[in-house]
Amino acid sequence: MSLQIDTVRAAFGGLVALDDVSLTAEPGAVTALIGPNGAGKTTLFNAISGLITPDRGSIRLGDVELVGKPARHIAKLGVIRSFQELRLFGGVSVYDQTLFAAERRVATRSRKVRGKVDRILARLGLSDVRRDLAVNLSYGQQKAVSIARMLAMEGRVWLLDEQAAGLAPREYDLFCEVVDEARRRGLVIVLIEHNLQLVRELADKVVFLDRGRALATGTVQEVFGNDVVRALYFGRRD
Amino acid sequence: MIDYLTTVGALTGIFAIAAIGLNITTGFAGVFSAAQAVFMGIGAYVTALLAPEVGGSLVVCALAGVALAVVVAFVLASAALRVSEEYFMVASLAFQIIVSTVLISWYSVTKGTDGIPGIPIPTIMGAELSDQAGQTVLIWAVVAVMVGLTAVLRRGSVGRLFYAIREDPIATQTLGRSPIAGKYAAIMLGAAVSALGGVLYAFYTGFVNSATFDYAMSIKLVAIVVVGGIGLAIGPVVGSAVIIAVIPLISLLDLPSTAVGPLQQLVYGLLIIAVVVLRGYLTGGGLRALRRRHRSTLPSSASRIDTERVPT
Amino acid sequence: MHEFVQLAVGGLLVGGIYVMIAIGMSLILDVTGILHIAHGANISLCALTFTAVEPHGFVLAVAATLVVSLAFTMAAYDLLYRPVAKRQADLFPLFLASFGLWIVGSSALTLVFSANATHPPTSLDSTIDVAGLHLVKINLMAFGAAIVCYLLTRTFLRRTMTGSLMRAAACNGEMADVWGMPRRRAERVAFVIAALLSVPAGIFAAYIFGAYPTMGDVPLLIAFATVIIGGVGSITGAAAGALIFGVIQGVALWQLPPAWQEGVVFTVFLLIILIAPRGLAMFGKGRPKRAKPTPQTSSEPPVELVR
Numbered sequence: 001m002s003l004q005i006d007t008v009r010a011a012f013g014g015l016v017a018l019d020d021v022s023l024t025a026e027p028g029a030v031t032a033l034i035g036p037n038g039a040g041k042t043t044l045f046n047a048i049s050g051l052i053t054p055d056r057g058s059i060r061l062g063d064v065e066l067v068g069k070p071a072r073h074i075a076k077l078g079v080i081r082s083f084q085e086l087r088l089f090g091g092v093s094v095y096d097q098t099l100f101a102a103e104r105r106v107a108t109r110s111r112k113v114r115g116k117v118d119r120i121l122a123r124l125g126l127s128d129v130r131r132d133l134a135v136n137l138s139y140g141q142q143k144a145v146s147i148a149r150m151l152a153m154e155g156r157v158w159l160l161d162e163q164a165a166g167l168a169p170r171e172y173d174l175f176c177e178v179v180d181e182a183r184r185r186g187l188v189i190v191l192i193e194h195n196l197q198l199v200r201e202l203a204d205k206v207v208f209l210d211r212g213r214a215l216a217t218g219t220v221q222e223v224f225g226n227d228v229v230r231a232l233y234f235g236r237r238d
Numbered sequence: 239m240i241d242y243l244t245t246v247g248a249l250t251g252i253f254a255i256a257a258i259g260l261n262i263t264t265g266f267a268g269v270f271s272a273a274q275a276v277f278m279g280i281g282a283y284v285t286a287l288l289a290p291e292v293g294g295s296l297v298v299c300a301l302a303g304v305a306l307a308v309v310v311a312f313v314l315a316s317a318a319l320r321v322s323e324e325y326f327m328v329a330s331l332a333f334q335i336i337v338s339t340v341l342i343s344w345y346s347v348t349k350g351t352d353g354i355p356g357i358p359i360p361t362i363m364g365a366e367l368s369d370q371a372g373q374t375v376l377i378w379a380v381v382a383v384m385v386g387l388t389a390v391l392r393r394g395s396v397g398r399l400f401y402a403i404r405e406d407p408i409a410t411q412t413l414g415r416s417p418i419a420g421k422y423a424a425i426m427l428g429a430a431v432s433a434l435g436g437v438l439y440a441f442y443t444g445f446v447n448s449a450t451f452d453y454a455m456s457i458k459l460v461a462i463v464v465v466g467g468i469g470l471a472i473g474p475v476v477g478s479a480v481i482i483a484v485i486p487l488i489s490l491l492d493l494p495s496t497a498v499g500p501l502q503q504l505v506y507g508l509l510i511i512a513v514v515v516l517r518g519y520l521t522g523g524g525l526r527a528l529r530r531r532h533r534s535t536l537p538s539s540a541s542r543i544d545t546e547r548v549p550t
Numbered sequence: 551m552h553e554f555v556q557l558a559v560g561g562l563l564v565g566g567i568y569v570m571i572a573i574g575m576s577l578i579l580d581v582t583g584i585l586h587i588a589h590g591a592n593i594s595l596c597a598l599t600f601t602a603v604e605p606h607g608f609v610l611a612v613a614a615t616l617v618v619s620l621a622f623t624m625a626a627y628d629l630l631y632r633p634v635a636k637r638q639a640d641l642f643p644l645f646l647a648s649f650g651l652w653i654v655g656s657s658a659l660t661l662v663f664s665a666n667a668t669h670p671p672t673s674l675d676s677t678i679d680v681a682g683l684h685l686v687k688i689n690l691m692a693f694g695a696a697i698v699c700y701l702l703t704r705t706f707l708r709r710t711m712t713g714s715l716m717r718a719a720a721c722n723g724e725m726a727d728v729w730g731m732p733r734r735r736a737e738r739v740a741f742v743i744a745a746l747l748s749v750p751a752g753i754f755a756a757y758i759f760g761a762y763p764t765m766g767d768v769p770l771l772i773a774f775a776t777v778i779i780g781g782v783g784s785i786t787g788a789a790a791g792a793l794i795f796g797v798i799q800g801v802a803l804w805q806l807p808p809a810w811q812e813g814v815v816f817t818v819f820l821l822i823i824l825i826a827p828r829g830l831a832m833f834g835k836g837r838p839k840r841a842k843p844t845p846q847t848s849s850e851p852p853v854e855l856v857r
Contacts, residue, residue: 049412075414083412089405092398100398101413110395153413268642272649317820321778327585327645328774329823332816335771339813457653464646500660507653514634514647 001062002026003079003157003188008047008057008067010040010212017043018054019212025205027156030179030189032203034196034223036233039209041192042084045159048190049081050074061157076104078156082146082163084192090135094126094145097134102152120151125174140171147178158182160191164198176202196224208233244370250482251377252439257462257474258384259432264460265469266388266397267424268404273314273330274459276337277429279451280307281436286354286446287347294358294366300437307433308426315425319418334453341448353447360441370442377438381475384431389471400424432459454503461506464513481506554804556683561800563689564758566696568792570751571773572780573703574744576788579777581716581740583641584631587774588648589744591655592622593766596752598663601761604670615749623745626651627738659763667760675757692754699747700789707785712739768812772799775819779826795819 003025010018017040025031033041046052048059050071059066066074089097098120102113121127124144129137134145143163150158164175179202183189193199199206199220206223208216210233216226223229260274281303292298318329341348348354360367360376367373391397399420402410407417440446458481466477485505489498571593578586599618603611626648634647669675674691677684707713716736751769759765772795779794780787795815802814 051408051412071408071411072414072416075412080414081412083409087406087409087412089402089409091405092401096398096401100395100402100415103395103398104414106395106399149413270642270645317824321823325585325774325778328771328778329820331771332775332819335768336813336816336820339810343807343809343813460649496665497661500657503653503657504661507650507655507657510650511630511647511654514643514650515630517638517643 004060006058008054010054016212021214023207025188025190027188028186029204030202031205032199033192033207035209040212080153080155081159084161086146088134095130098148098152101149120148124148140167157188244374246483248374248377250478251381253482254381254475254478256432256435257459259428260459261463261474263424263428266400270327271330272327272456273334274432275451275455277307277432278436281433282440282446285437285440286357289358294361296360296362303433303437304430307429311426311429315422338452350448355445357444464510557800558797561797563693565793565796566693567755568772569696569789570699570747572776572788572792573785574747575773576777576785577740578744582737584644588651590766590770591652592748593752597756597761600753601668601670601756619745619749623741627741663763667762669760688757695750
């Protein structure tokens, strides 16, 4: 079930953050959004996850229109996201917030759910800090908690907003493994990345955004080789 | 002397129960209510008006008082939750003033500041609880049950939802849960428990009037919750022991009677400030910056560094 | 009907006091995010100080009021909010601290001053008749002062560098940092303006309501209500809301005894947020955008584009 974004436009007080963006993200593939700061990458995630409502355009998961649905319904449909600023529940333990993400409603039967949470925390190397409050963790561990919450939610679409930034090498490798596993399970994965090395390694498809417009779409080679992209994005350093 | 101690003991328990309600709303779910005395007042007035009709049945009065408080809380939440969470407090203060106005001015029912005396002795299962000691035991039994229930609530899925709302409503939504539903639940649940405190208050003192449940009482409940430790299940009991049992000892000082009330308020205020300032020193708090607006420097600076990583 | 109009106009004039308070509150809330509820104690403090010093000379009394207002407000910012904010980035502890300070302030004033309302003597409490309406001169002056305060604040925000940077800080703290405006200065200026505005507010409130230790509480709450109703982030909305509440408060006397006045005002407030949760501004600006919570992420794109 693919995620199709069709001519989505969002403006804030005259500033056009998304200017008729269209793209499709396929299941079992990693789609990377790249582009300079202010290109509208995070705004696109906000639009997909229902935190903002685009002025026009459509966002569909399979046949289901997402535009106009409240954020929590979109999450329940399996479209789940992380935040660049993580938005962890700082005063809540690692275990409790992962468990919260795994619970669909207030009275979930918990034996099975708890086992799943244990496995997720073990996979992400968080078992030792499961009782710690999220605020007391290192930055890399906090990012792992953010991923743990997404794994706990299961879901069909992952929107990853700069989850690899600032990770130590081992954390970085683990992140790549987890994303790769999710891809093999057939999830739609969209990630925002500034680290182009990671994009080369993971992305099946790359979309270059600039000033709210999708200027180039294609494979890594195609987009990185695109003249416009080179001029706008890489050209700054030449 | 013994009488005095039982009275203080009973009142400490009653206020602990009322504050447990506020602790659920404010401490667990992070919705600051400055109108909790209203719910206590609803419990008390329902008892004052209903108890003579039903032979002082505690259970009937408690059920009626709690039910009405929950309904009123639902109405308050419907209005107040429409504005952003930070302003719930303003709406609740406004609500407190509305209800105080009604209690004072609707004389035919509430008897205003004259109040309603002669509330009958409570009965449970047909047995009269005629002595103060018996009532005190009952009150503390309720306290124990409520502390236990909130401790269970805190550790369960409802508690996790409340904490999530308190910490970050937006992340709560993106995890597929409704912050608004959780807030309604926290406000109504808190109102129910506080109303129970009000029912016990009316039975214990045998008298209610409009001056009792004004905003000074709401402030007292806030002080109890803050001093006892926001969000701890046992917190309201500790806070109530300090605020209800210890601070009134001020009246033992040789002061003009008009100065006692304001002086107590002054101490509540100072205690709230002291707890807030001290909490900062105890928790350090630095990393909380991660999730609050205009202070999220860590993630954005980290991403900026990565922007510089450009392929060769 | 004539009585109704009389009450409405009387309320409108008294609304001037709420305007002066509401503008200050609105600025503090926008720039710092703090719900500065302790301001209520400051209004009472201003009114009481003025009334106490007034027998020794009007100018001296105004100067004394100015000094205590600035001292209280800036002490609240520098000695309480800053140290708390330094260690806890949350807004909730700041709010609790303000709540505590409000209680301390009100109860300290109650200990020092008499609980009875004292009116400073004035010859201006007589009425003049305009178009068949009796208008109290001092109330007219309060209204005039409110208009002057509103225009001055608006001009300051629009025309001065500091003002426009404060507006930037209100939209986004980081942007103000980028532009080289230290956040702290924007915050401090917001508090100074609120302190300055509470001087005329307190003085006129002393003449009109009489000075007593908890007199500032209801006007402050009305000011908060107007900030919410008027739409956060707009001093014009706040000022308009304040006048509306003045009128409602006046009209409430039409059929009901005075004891119901406050109850009516706040019932109307709750009804308004029930009907128009986004504030009255949503009626003026055409169809509002869907009422979604706006996370910090959504305020990001415009900022990034500006860069």
